[in-house]
Amino acid sequence: MSARVQDARARWQEEQKQTRRMAIALGVAAGIVIGVYAFALEMSPSEVALSLVLGGLGWGLLGAAFHALTERTRREPNGLTAWAPHPYAPHLVLGFLVLVSFYGLLRVPGIAAPLVLGAVAWLATREVLKLREVSRPRTFLAVHGEEGTVPVPQGANLLEALEGAGYRLLTQCGRKGQCATCRVRVREGAREWTQKEQGAALTPRQKGEGWVLSCQVAVHNDMEIELFKPLVLRWPSFTPGQLSDEARALRRALPGFHCEVCGYRLCEEYAQAIAERREPLTRCLPGGEPVRRRLEEIAQALAIPVRPAEEEKEKKGTPSKTGTGAED
Ligand code: SF4
Numbered sequence: 001m002s003a004r005v006q007d008a009r010a011r012w013q014e015e016q017k018q019t020r021r022m023a024i025a026l027g028v029a030a031g032i033v034i035g036v037y038a039f040a041l042e043m044s045p046s047e048v049a050l051s052l053v054l055g056g057l058g059w060g061l062l063g064a065a066f067h068a069l070t071e072r073t074r075r076e077p078n079g080l081t082a083w084a085p086h087p088y089a090p091h092l093v094l095g096f097l098v099l100v101s102f103y104g105l106l107r108v109p110g111i112a113a114p115l116v117l118g119a120v121a122w123l124a125t126r127e128v129l130k131l132r133e134v135s136r137p138r139t140f141l142a143v144h145g146e147e148g149t150v151p152v153p154q155g156a157n158l159l160e161a162l163e164g165a166g167y168r169l170l171t172q173c174g175r176k177g178q179c180a181t182c183r184v185r186v187r188e189g190a191r192e193w194t195q196k197e198q199g200a201a202l203t204p205r206q207k208g209e210g211w212v213l214s215c216q217v218a219v220h221n222d223m224e225i226e227l228f229k230p231l232v233l234r235w236p237s238f239t240p241g242q243l244s245d246e247a248r249a250l251r252r253a254l255p256g257f258h259c260e261v262c263g264y265r266l267c268e269e270y271a272q273a274i275a276e277r278r279e280p281l282t283r284c285l286p287g288g289e290p291v292r293r294r295l296e297e298i299a300q301a302l303a304i305p306v307r308p309a310e311e312e313k314e315k316k317g318t319p320s321k322t323g324t325g326a327e328d
């Protein structure tokens with residue numbers, strides 16, 4: 001299995017260990033705080049229990065509200081969110097509420113106990129839940145040609161896992177296993193595929209090459225997969241929100257084969273490079289003369305300098321793949 005999948009697995013195991021240590025430490029600390037607090041205020045066991053339950057629920061609701069805010073930002077990492085809170089906003093509000101609770105402790109002893117003990121109970125519960133989440137069996141997907149890995153809960157659907165990571169594949173038959181537009185090739189981690197996973201929509205040759213229908217595949221082990229680029233509608237590193245207006249206009253003229261002949265992984269990257277005046281208009285050889293002419297028209301309309309053909313011939317060489325975001 002590729003090194004990055006192994007790295008991701010090692011990082012996850014380390015995260016599990018740390019979370020476990022944290023949960024134990026927090027449990028012990030919570031016990032001490034509750035004991036000292038109850039002893040100092042001479043609280044009866046029933047008062048302690050009531051404070052823990054009521055306060056814990058209150059803080060839990062508050063925590064759930066913050067989680068919903070941050071979750072919304074996390075789920076849509078592709079710049080498509082119309083609204084997103086500042087990343088520190090939940091922490092600032094939480095800090096403010098903690099201060100208020102200590103003020104309450106000094107001034108209104110009646111509500112202080114649920115606030116303080118509830119906070120302790122809530123933090124401890126949250127840590128335990130986090131531990132459960134981190135301990136859940138997980139597999140890792142590496143997408144060929146892309147950075148990083150995609151963590152996937154064991155048994156999850158491959159297409160949905162890719163969508164969760166920001167990819168969008170064409171699904172012409174509505175995920176019924178009949179069109180093969182969602183196909184991906186498993187380069188590493190292939191297993192015995194079922195008839196559904198390598199359905200009749202694939203040709204015998206495609207099956208032999210390791211293509212599967214991602215909408216039908218359940219992920220049970222770590223895999224490295226290759227996407228069928230022409231049918232990928234969105235890449236996590238390139239979304240309409242991240243291309244400049246100029247690049248978007250230029251992209252419309254490119255054929256969308258994502259064949260890398262121009263030296264870029266995606267047509268979008270090449271369009272962005274032209275828009276940033278880093279590349280000439282002649283690198284899309286599969287598009288030929290019609291694409292070059294169309295690019296020229298758009299470039300002129302956008303006041304992007306068009307280099308004379310002789311100058312471009314002299315400059316032929318490795319394209320400068322910087323600042324496109326694909327390498328992010
Ligand atoms: S050569 Fe043309 S079709 Fe191929 S990736 Fe580059 S722009 Fe896209």
Ligand code: FES
Nearest residue numbers: 177178179180215
């Ligand atoms: S969407 Fe048609 S086969 Fe998967």
